[in-house]
Amino acid sequence: MKRIVTIQDISCVGKCSLTVALPIISAMGVETAIIPTAVLSTHTMFKNFTFKDLTEEIQPITRHWKEENIDFDAIYTGYLGSFEQIDIVAAMFDEFKTDSNVIVVDPVMGDNGKLYPAFDEAFAAKMATLCGKADIIVPNMTEASFMTGMEYKEDYDEEYVKKMLLQLSKLGAKISVLTGIGFKEGTTGVMGYDKEADEFFYYSNEKLPKNFHGTGDVFASTFVGAMMNGMDWKEGLKVAADYTAECIRITMNDKDGCWYGVNFEQGIPYLLKKLGK
Ligand code: PXL
Numbered sequence: 307m308k309r310i311v312t313i314q315d316i317s318c319v320g321k322c323s324l325t326v327a328l329p330i331i332s333a334m335g336v337e338t339a340i341i342p343t344a345v346l347s348t349h350t351m352f353k354n355f356t357f358k359d360l361t362e363e364i365q366p367i368t369r370h371w372k373e374e375n376i377d378f379d380a381i382y383t384g385y386l387g388s389f390e391q392i393d394i395v396a397a398m399f400d401e402f403k404t405d406s407n408v409i410v411v412d413p414v415m416g417d418n419g420k421l422y423p424a425f426d427e428a429f430a431a432k433m434a435t436l437c438g439k440a441d442i443i444v445p446n447m448t449e450a451s452f453m454t455g456m457e458y459k460e461d462y463d464e465e466y467v468k469k470m471l472l473q474l475s476k477l478g479a480k481i482s483v484l485t486g487i488g489f490k491e492g493t494t495g496v497m498g499y500d501k502e503a504d505e506f507f508y509y510s511n512e513k514l515p516k517n518f519h520g521t522g523d524v525f526a527s528t529f530v531g532a533m534m535n536g537m538d539w540k541e542g543l544k545v546a547a548d549y550t551a552e553c554i555r556i557t558m559n560d561k562d563g564c565w566y567g568v569n570f571e572q573g574i575p576y577l578l579k580k581l582g583k
Contacts (some may be wrong), residue, residue: 309339310382312328314327314384315387315388319347319348320349321350322519322567324342326523330421335583349519349566361388361428362393364391372401377402381398384526405507440479441480443479450474454470454473454477481499482500486564490510492512515546519565521568529540535581
Protein backbone atom coordinates (compact mmCIF):
# COMPACT_ATOMS: atom_id res chain seq x y z
CA MET A 307 0.00 0.00 0.00
CA LYS A 308 1.22 3.49 -0.81
CA ARG A 309 1.78 5.90 2.06
CA ILE A 310 1.57 9.65 1.84
CA VAL A 311 1.87 12.47 4.35
CA THR A 312 -0.25 15.57 4.19
CA ILE A 313 0.72 18.72 6.06
CA GLN A 314 -1.98 21.28 6.76
CA ASP A 315 -4.23 22.61 9.52
CA ILE A 316 -7.11 20.77 11.13
CA SER A 317 -10.22 22.93 11.11
CA CYS A 318 -12.44 20.92 13.46
CA VAL A 319 -15.63 22.01 11.69
CA GLY A 320 -15.55 23.28 8.13
CA LYS A 321 -14.82 20.35 5.80
CA CYS A 322 -11.48 21.54 4.50
CA SER A 323 -7.78 20.78 4.86
CA LEU A 324 -7.16 17.65 6.97
CA THR A 325 -10.82 16.74 7.55
CA VAL A 326 -11.06 16.43 3.75
CA ALA A 327 -7.61 15.07 2.85
CA LEU A 328 -7.55 12.29 5.43
CA PRO A 329 -10.90 10.66 4.59
CA ILE A 330 -10.62 11.09 0.82
CA ILE A 331 -7.07 9.79 0.39
CA SER A 332 -7.71 6.95 2.86
CA ALA A 333 -10.89 5.97 1.01
CA MET A 334 -8.80 5.77 -2.15
CA GLY A 335 -6.82 2.95 -0.52
CA VAL A 336 -3.75 4.98 0.42
CA GLU A 337 -2.28 5.19 3.92
CA THR A 338 -2.53 8.83 4.95
CA ALA A 339 -0.15 10.16 7.58
CA ILE A 340 -0.73 13.71 8.74
CA ILE A 341 1.07 16.63 10.27
CA PRO A 342 -1.49 19.04 11.72
CA THR A 343 0.05 22.50 11.56
CA ALA A 344 -2.63 24.19 13.67
CA VAL A 345 -5.96 23.37 15.30
CA LEU A 346 -8.87 25.73 14.57
CA SER A 347 -12.44 25.47 15.80
CA THR A 348 -13.59 26.11 12.21
CA HIS A 349 -12.01 27.35 8.99
CA THR A 350 -11.34 31.07 8.72
CA MET A 351 -14.52 31.92 6.82
CA PHE A 352 -16.43 31.62 10.09
CA LYS A 353 -16.36 34.48 12.59
CA ASN A 354 -14.58 34.14 15.95
CA PHE A 355 -12.72 30.93 15.15
CA THR A 356 -10.14 29.69 17.66
CA PHE A 357 -6.57 29.00 16.53
CA LYS A 358 -3.78 27.04 18.20
CA ASP A 359 -0.50 27.01 16.33
CA LEU A 360 1.37 23.66 16.29
CA THR A 361 4.55 24.77 14.51
CA GLU A 362 6.79 23.65 17.33
CA GLU A 363 5.48 20.07 17.05
CA ILE A 364 6.45 19.63 13.39
CA GLN A 365 10.18 19.00 13.77
CA PRO A 366 9.88 16.58 16.72
CA ILE A 367 7.36 14.59 14.66
CA THR A 368 9.55 14.40 11.57
CA ARG A 369 12.66 13.65 13.65
CA HIS A 370 10.87 10.67 15.21
CA TRP A 371 9.78 9.46 11.78
CA LYS A 372 13.40 9.60 10.57
CA GLU A 373 14.47 7.45 13.55
CA GLU A 374 11.78 4.94 12.58
CA ASN A 375 12.84 5.02 8.90
CA ILE A 376 9.38 6.03 7.80
CA ASP A 377 9.15 7.31 4.24
CA PHE A 378 6.40 8.50 1.93
CA ASP A 379 5.32 8.00 -1.68
CA ALA A 380 3.95 11.54 -1.71
CA ILE A 381 4.20 14.65 0.42
CA TYR A 382 1.24 16.97 0.01
CA THR A 383 0.93 20.37 1.63
CA GLY A 384 -2.10 22.64 1.84
CA TYR A 385 -2.95 25.62 4.04
CA LEU A 386 0.12 26.71 6.02
CA GLY A 387 -0.09 29.47 8.57
CA SER A 388 3.25 31.26 8.89
CA PHE A 389 6.65 32.01 7.39
CA GLU A 390 8.28 29.78 9.96
CA GLN A 391 6.02 26.88 9.00
CA ILE A 392 7.03 27.27 5.38
CA ASP A 393 10.72 27.13 6.35
CA ILE A 394 10.17 24.00 8.42
CA VAL A 395 8.15 22.31 5.69
CA ALA A 396 10.82 23.20 3.12
CA ALA A 397 13.45 21.55 5.33
CA MET A 398 11.17 18.53 5.69
CA PHE A 399 10.98 18.24 1.88
CA ASP A 400 14.79 18.09 1.78
CA GLU A 401 14.83 15.35 4.38
CA PHE A 402 12.06 13.18 2.94
CA LYS A 403 12.49 13.68 -0.82
CA THR A 404 13.51 10.47 -2.62
CA ASP A 405 14.11 9.64 -6.28
CA SER A 406 10.67 8.09 -6.56
CA ASN A 407 8.32 10.17 -4.39
CA VAL A 408 6.31 13.18 -5.48
CA ILE A 409 5.90 16.51 -3.67
CA VAL A 410 2.61 18.29 -4.31
CA VAL A 411 2.13 21.84 -3.01
CA ASP A 412 -1.30 23.42 -2.99
CA PRO A 413 -0.41 27.02 -2.08
CA VAL A 414 -3.72 27.67 -0.31
CA MET A 415 -3.91 31.43 0.22
CA GLY A 416 -7.00 32.90 -1.39
CA ASP A 417 -9.78 32.91 -3.95
CA ASN A 418 -11.78 35.27 -6.16
CA GLY A 419 -8.89 37.71 -6.49
CA LYS A 420 -8.36 38.11 -2.72
CA LEU A 421 -6.07 36.55 -0.16
CA TYR A 422 -7.64 34.89 2.89
CA PRO A 423 -7.61 37.10 6.03
CA ALA A 424 -4.40 35.63 7.48
CA PHE A 425 -2.21 36.36 4.45
CA ASP A 426 -0.48 39.22 2.63
CA GLU A 427 1.75 39.68 -0.41
CA ALA A 428 4.92 38.88 1.51
CA PHE A 429 3.42 35.53 2.49
CA ALA A 430 2.58 34.81 -1.14
CA ALA A 431 6.22 35.49 -2.08
CA LYS A 432 7.31 33.06 0.62
CA MET A 433 4.84 30.42 -0.57
CA ALA A 434 6.29 30.84 -4.07
CA THR A 435 9.64 29.61 -2.71
CA LEU A 436 7.95 26.46 -1.35
CA CYS A 437 6.35 25.92 -4.75
CA GLY A 438 9.88 26.00 -6.15
CA LYS A 439 10.70 22.88 -4.17
CA ALA A 440 7.65 20.92 -5.33
CA ASP A 441 7.26 18.51 -8.24
CA ILE A 442 3.67 19.61 -8.85
CA ILE A 443 1.82 22.77 -7.78
CA VAL A 444 -1.95 23.35 -7.97
CA PRO A 445 -2.80 27.02 -7.33
CA ASN A 446 -5.96 28.77 -8.43
CA MET A 447 -5.80 31.97 -10.48
CA THR A 448 -5.79 34.15 -7.34
CA GLU A 449 -2.88 32.33 -5.75
CA ALA A 450 -1.00 32.20 -9.05
CA SER A 451 -1.43 35.92 -9.63
CA PHE A 452 -0.03 36.76 -6.18
CA MET A 453 2.91 34.40 -6.69
CA THR A 454 3.80 35.48 -10.23
CA GLY A 455 2.90 39.17 -9.99
CA MET A 456 0.61 38.77 -13.01
CA GLU A 457 -2.76 40.48 -12.96
CA TYR A 458 -5.74 38.52 -11.57
CA LYS A 459 -8.33 38.37 -14.32
CA GLU A 460 -11.83 36.93 -14.42
CA ASP A 461 -11.97 37.52 -18.11
CA TYR A 462 -8.99 35.78 -19.67
CA ASP A 463 -8.21 33.80 -22.78
CA GLU A 464 -6.18 30.66 -23.34
CA GLU A 465 -3.10 32.68 -24.18
CA TYR A 466 -3.22 34.46 -20.81
CA VAL A 467 -3.62 31.20 -18.89
CA LYS A 468 -0.72 29.63 -20.76
CA LYS A 469 1.42 32.67 -20.02
CA MET A 470 0.57 32.36 -16.35
CA LEU A 471 1.48 28.66 -16.38
CA LEU A 472 4.83 29.47 -17.98
CA GLN A 473 5.47 32.05 -15.25
CA LEU A 474 4.43 29.56 -12.57
CA SER A 475 6.75 26.93 -14.01
CA LYS A 476 9.65 29.37 -13.53
CA LEU A 477 9.10 29.04 -9.79
CA GLY A 478 10.64 25.58 -10.23
CA ALA A 479 8.05 22.75 -10.18
CA LYS A 480 8.04 20.29 -13.07
CA ILE A 481 4.26 20.45 -13.45
CA SER A 482 2.17 23.54 -12.77
CA VAL A 483 -1.61 23.34 -12.71
CA LEU A 484 -4.12 26.20 -12.60
CA THR A 485 -7.50 25.30 -11.14
CA GLY A 486 -10.86 26.95 -11.74
CA ILE A 487 -10.18 27.81 -15.39
CA GLY A 488 -13.08 28.08 -17.85
CA PHE A 489 -12.86 29.41 -21.40
CA LYS A 490 -16.52 29.06 -22.29
CA GLU A 491 -19.61 30.27 -20.46
CA GLY A 492 -20.88 27.53 -18.16
CA THR A 493 -17.62 25.54 -17.97
CA THR A 494 -14.79 25.29 -15.49
CA GLY A 495 -11.70 23.17 -15.43
CA VAL A 496 -7.99 22.81 -14.95
CA MET A 497 -5.03 23.57 -17.17
CA GLY A 498 -1.62 22.10 -16.52
CA TYR A 499 1.84 22.52 -18.00
CA ASP A 500 4.63 19.97 -17.92
CA LYS A 501 7.78 21.96 -18.50
CA GLU A 502 10.06 19.02 -19.31
CA ALA A 503 7.68 17.73 -21.97
CA ASP A 504 6.71 21.32 -22.91
CA GLU A 505 3.11 20.12 -22.94
CA PHE A 506 -0.15 21.81 -21.93
CA PHE A 507 -3.23 19.86 -20.88
CA TYR A 508 -6.76 21.13 -20.35
CA TYR A 509 -9.82 19.39 -18.95
CA SER A 510 -13.18 20.95 -18.19
CA ASN A 511 -16.57 20.20 -16.72
CA GLU A 512 -19.90 21.95 -16.50
CA LYS A 513 -19.61 24.96 -14.16
CA LEU A 514 -22.21 24.56 -11.45
CA PRO A 515 -23.89 27.76 -10.33
CA LYS A 516 -22.61 27.71 -6.75
CA ASN A 517 -19.21 28.00 -5.10
CA PHE A 518 -18.43 26.14 -1.94
CA HIS A 519 -15.57 26.40 0.45
CA GLY A 520 -13.08 23.52 0.56
CA THR A 521 -13.48 22.41 -3.05
CA GLY A 522 -9.80 23.21 -3.68
CA ASP A 523 -8.86 20.82 -0.89
CA VAL A 524 -11.21 18.13 -2.25
CA PHE A 525 -9.60 18.58 -5.66
CA ALA A 526 -5.97 18.48 -4.50
CA SER A 527 -6.54 15.52 -2.17
CA THR A 528 -8.22 13.51 -4.92
CA PHE A 529 -5.44 14.40 -7.34
CA VAL A 530 -2.80 13.07 -4.93
CA GLY A 531 -4.87 9.94 -4.24
CA ALA A 532 -5.37 9.28 -7.95
CA MET A 533 -1.64 9.47 -8.66
CA MET A 534 -1.05 7.07 -5.78
CA ASN A 535 -3.48 4.74 -7.56
CA GLY A 536 -1.13 4.67 -10.55
CA MET A 537 -2.64 7.42 -12.66
CA ASP A 538 -0.41 9.94 -14.39
CA TRP A 539 -0.91 13.64 -13.67
CA LYS A 540 -3.34 14.17 -16.53
CA GLU A 541 -5.59 11.24 -15.58
CA GLY A 542 -5.32 12.39 -11.96
CA LEU A 543 -6.54 15.86 -12.87
CA LYS A 544 -9.56 14.43 -14.69
CA VAL A 545 -10.63 12.24 -11.78
CA ALA A 546 -10.11 15.09 -9.32
CA ALA A 547 -12.08 17.55 -11.46
CA ASP A 548 -14.93 15.07 -12.00
CA TYR A 549 -15.19 14.17 -8.33
CA THR A 550 -15.09 17.81 -7.23
CA ALA A 551 -17.92 18.61 -9.66
CA GLU A 552 -19.89 15.62 -8.39
CA CYS A 553 -19.46 16.77 -4.77
CA ILE A 554 -20.81 20.22 -5.66
CA ARG A 555 -23.74 18.60 -7.52
CA ILE A 556 -24.61 16.43 -4.52
CA THR A 557 -24.40 19.42 -2.15
CA MET A 558 -26.63 21.54 -4.35
CA ASN A 559 -29.22 18.78 -4.48
CA ASP A 560 -29.22 18.44 -0.71
CA LYS A 561 -31.82 20.79 0.72
CA ASP A 562 -29.90 20.66 4.01
CA GLY A 563 -26.51 21.20 2.32
CA CYS A 564 -24.38 23.50 4.44
CA TRP A 565 -22.68 26.71 3.30
CA TYR A 566 -19.25 25.94 4.65
CA GLY A 567 -18.29 22.81 2.67
CA VAL A 568 -19.37 20.14 0.20
CA ASN A 569 -20.93 16.72 0.78
CA PHE A 570 -17.75 14.98 -0.34
CA GLU A 571 -18.65 12.04 1.92
CA GLN A 572 -21.67 11.10 -0.18
CA GLY A 573 -19.57 11.27 -3.36
CA ILE A 574 -17.08 8.62 -2.20
CA PRO A 575 -18.88 5.73 -4.00
CA TYR A 576 -18.72 7.76 -7.24
CA LEU A 577 -15.00 8.37 -6.70
CA LEU A 578 -14.25 4.70 -6.05
CA LYS A 579 -16.15 3.73 -9.20
CA LYS A 580 -13.95 6.15 -11.16
CA LEU A 581 -10.91 4.35 -9.78
CA GLY A 582 -12.40 0.99 -10.80
CA LYS A 583 -12.67 -0.11 -7.17
O1 PXL B 1 -9.88 25.39 2.30
C1 PXL B 1 -8.74 26.07 2.56
C2 PXL B 1 -8.57 26.41 4.00
C3 PXL B 1 -7.88 25.56 4.82
N1 PXL B 1 -7.69 25.81 6.13
C4 PXL B 1 -8.18 26.93 6.70
C5 PXL B 1 -8.90 27.82 5.92
C6 PXL B 1 -9.08 27.58 4.56
C7 PXL B 1 -9.77 28.55 3.75
O2 PXL B 1 -10.27 29.54 4.18
O3 PXL B 1 -9.41 28.91 6.50
C8 PXL B 1 -7.97 27.20 8.14
